[in-house]
Amino acid sequence: MKLPVNAHEAHRSLAAAYNTGDLKTVLSMYDTNGIIVAEPGNPVSGREKFEAAVKGILGIKGVMEIKTVYCLESGDVAVGRSEWSIKDGNETKVAAKGVELLKRQPDGTWKVLIDHAFGAEGSLGTE
Template identity: 65%
Template sequence: MNLPKRAADAHATLAAAFNTGDVATVLSMYDFNGIIVPEPGKPVSGKEAFESAIRSILSVKGKMEIKTVYCLQTGNLAVGRSEWNITDGDEVKVSAKGIEVMQQQADGTWKILIDHAFGALENLVAW
């Protein structure tokens, strides 16, 4: 399990873990004290809710691609904006624009504290 040493590498690490079915790395990418929004309007927090949300996303068969639009870092905090999708051949199963807040850990690796997977979509109303 190789967690990113740079905030800017979090998206690539997450996509690689998803694509290899590495559940342990995907789960370890998140700080369970934070928030994940696995579908619009449904934020969850806590270890069990995170695991359920992540396993649900991992159950979507296909290849995940995450493009980092930007990653801004100050000290041990960073905010990223992503465009991501899961495709199976020519079929697009999920396509979204997300916003992620990441925090550097004591060991120098980065974890996602807030993952609003659909947070940058047009016409999205905050919950």
């Protein structure tokens, strides 16, 4: 899978990666030295924990959709706000509002450095 060359394409590329169901493809979208919050209140980092978090998301059967609310880019970093869901037919398995920090790679592509899948949910307080 090709990494996005524009920061505002990252959400679409991330959803496409998750929809392959392939761990390696999904992990290629991330800088696994970063942080992922795949469940509220549980930020993890480090390759092993990162992989476990992604496997947990991949275990939710259905199709992921990610809508970009905004993507603000400055130099080699960008911040995105998303609304995402995983649906199986008409059943919504999970839906949330996320915040992502993206980093431009030396080859000009973008990877997600910090993915707080629930970061824009009003009920999370200051997490």
